[in-house]
Amino acid sequence: MQSPFRRALPNAITLVRLALAVVFFGLLEAIDRSAPPAEIARLGAWGMGLFATAALSDILDGYLARRWQVVSTFGRLMDPLVDKVLVLGGFIYLASPKFEPIPANAMIGSGIAAWMVVVILLRELLVTGLRSYIESRGIPFPADWSGKLKMFIQSFCVGCCVYVGTRVEPYGWQVFLRDASTWATVVLTVLSSITYIRRAMHVPKETAQRAEATK
Numbered sequence: 001m002q003s004p005f006r007r008a009l010p011n012a013i014t015l016v017r018l019a020l021a022v023v024f025f026g027l028l029e030a031i032d033r034s035a036p037p038a039e040i041a042r043l044g045a046w047g048m049g050l051f052a053t054a055a056l057s058d059i060l061d062g063y064l065a066r067r068w069q070v071v072s073t074f075g076r077l078m079d080p081l082v083d084k085v086l087v088l089g090g091f092i093y094l095a096s097p098k099f100e101p102i103p104a105n106a107m108i109g110s111g112i113a114a115w116m117v118v119v120i121l122l123r124e125l126l127v128t129g130l131r132s133y134i135e136s137r138g139i140p141f142p143a144d145w146s147g148k149l150k151m152f153i154q155s156f157c158v159g160c161c162v163y164v165g166t167r168v169e170p171y172g173w174q175v176f177l178r179d180a181s182t183w184a185t186v187v188l189t190v191l192s193s194i195t196y197i198r199r200a201m202h203v204p205k206e207t208a209q210r211a212e213a214t215k
């Protein structure tokens with residue numbers, strides 16, 4: 001029998017991550033375009049640090065739940081929801097006027113366009129709908145390697161864009177990382193949606209085959 005502490009800790013970490021997401025959004029909202037560049041950079045650095053902490057905690061709660069065998073319905077529902085709130089909220093802010101370039105201060109902005117956020121939102125809505133429909137039929141439809149890789153790149157992209165978007169004359173390699181992670185995010189978002197669609201199309205066939213094999 002698992003101890004109450006082990007059962008509660010992974011879910012507590014998930015809730016802490018949600019609280020960190022709220023604080024992260026508050027920091028981004030506090031960015032004042034008319035403030036001195038040093039103050040904008042300071043808020044950006046704190047924001048990147050909070051986001052990195054929240055994103056890395058996602059690895060911890062899942063690891064503990066699996067290691068201690070305390071995976072719960074609450075965790076299965078809340079963990080991906082908090083991930084989406086954190087990442088999608090970050091991208092929405094990055095595409096907002098708060099992260100537009102400021103030529104007078106040599107700030108190049110986040111590099112995130114509104115259409116990129118639309119692509120990411122469409123993918124998440126599509127995959128969430130597919131998973132909900134298939135799992136409602138009693139068929140497991142967990143995240144695959146493409147979804148996990150996509151989440152990792154998206155998280156790196158948000159942190160990188162927040163940092164570079166609030167810097168004065170960022171280094172060339174920082175700009176390269178921002179642009180590379182941004183386009184990698186877009187490409188992987190599209191590709192991962194295709195893999196989920198293909199898996200969904202094969203679910204009835206695979207289920208029938210398993211049923212035949214058990215007879």
